[in-house]
Amino acid sequence: AQSVTQLDSQVPVFEEAPVELRCNYSSSVSVYLFWYVQYPNQGLQLLLKYLSGSTLVKGINGFEAEFNKSQTSFHLRKPSVHISDTAEYFCAVSVGTDKLIFGTGTRLQVFP
Amino acid sequence: NAGVTQTPKFQVLKTGQSMTLQCAQDMNHEYMSWYRQDPGMGLRLIHYSVGAGITDQGEVPNGYNVSRSTTEDFPLRLLSAAPSQTSVYFCASSYGTGTSNEQYFGPGTRLTVT
Numbered sequence: 661a662q663s664v665t666q667l668d669s670q671v672p673v674f675e676e677a678p679v680e681l682r683c684n685y686s687s688s689v690s691v692y693l694f695w696y697v698q699y700p701n702q703g704l705q706l707l708l709k710y711l712s713g714s715t716l717v718k719g720i721n722g723f724e725a726e727f728n729k730s731q732t733s734f735h736l737r738k739p740s741v742h743i744s745d746t747a748e749y750f751c752a753v754s755v756g757t758d759k760l761i762f763g764t765g766t767r768l769q770v771f772p
Numbered sequence: 773n774a775g776v777t778q779t780p781k782f783q784v785l786k787t788g789q790s791m792t793l794q795c796a797q798d799m800n801h802e803y804m805s806w807y808r809q810d811p812g813m814g815l816r817l818i819h820y821s822v823g824a825g826i827t828d829q830g831e832v833p834n835g836y837n838v839s840r841s842t843t844e845d846f847p848l849r850l851l852s853a854a855p856s857q858t859s860v861y862f863c864a865s866s867y868g869t870g871t872s873n874e875q876y877f878g879p880g881t882r883l884t885v886t
Contacts, residue, residue, distance in 0.1 A: 669812070692872050703776075703862055703877030704815075711872055750814060754871040758822060759830065760805070764814040 664753050666763035674771050675743055681736040681766045683751030692754040693734040695725055698765075699747045707749070710734065721745070746770045773798050776878035778863050784884045785853040793848040793881050795863030801876070803866045804846040805830070806838065808859040809880075815862065821846055822869040853885045 667682040685691060692711050696704040708719025715727040725736045734751060751763040779794045797804065805820035807830075817830030821840040835857060837849040846865075850857060860882050864875040 666814075696875075703879050704864075704875070705877070706874045709872075709874070758803075758820065758828070758870060759817060760871040760875065761817065761831070762807075762815040764812060 664751050664761055664763035666751055666766050668766050669764065670767045670769065672769045672771065673741055676740050678739050679737065679741050679745075679768065681749050681751075681768065683734045683736065683763060685732050685734065685751075685753045687732070687753065687755050689755060693725075693727060694752040694754070694760070695719065695723070695734075695736050696750045696752060696762075697721075697747050698750065704750065707736070741768070741770050743770050743772060775799065776863055776865055776876050778861075778878035778881050780881060781879070782882050784886065785850075786886055787854060789853050790849070790851050791853065793850075793861055793863075793883070795846045795848065795878060796844050797846075797863075797865040797876070798844065799865065799867070799876065800843060801865035801867055802843070802869045803871065803873075804840065805864050805875070806836070806846070806848045807862045807864065808832065808857075809862060810859050818848065818861075850883075853883075855885045857883065858885045859883060 663686050665684045673679045694709045695707040698704045708717050710717045710727045718724045748765045754760045776797045802823045806818040807815040816832045819838040821827045863878045866873045866875045
């Protein structure tokens, strides 16, 4: 069965510093990969997705992620974070066409 | 467009009571799903539907029923609530019948079972 592992439950960082949120998945078949963001007391919004093609995917709000098939990873990066990026970030994998499986989430806390 | 709407926003139930969480979308999306969110466990898929009249189980279906009589609505029923069902519930929908497209999430229903 496929699964998603987010290695860090919390990531504290100062404003304007770079950040990387890690995600690894397990699947023996091709996958679709996603990053979603959840701001406090809200539903989730799509940040970016990888379906095929270029392994570097750019999303909204300056975020990007790189698909690495050999390491089964899909880490999310931003070169310079803002206070407004404080939120919970979820990695998700879709195997086949009908189920989307989420990781446990990483809480990004940006300090001034 | 209202997007994905969920009612109620908050609910408190006693153990053994039943209730229905409502979910509706006005985007003509084929795919709809229900998740529960618990601290440290992320979102877990309860049930999903790839179109009207078609539903299937996700990761944690026990204690929940769903039906999909129309494209717009996908209610989630708790037949006999248990404290373990205390959680935040999210409904989501997407274009097409699969999960390669963006999921649009509702604002959530916070349920407490005492």
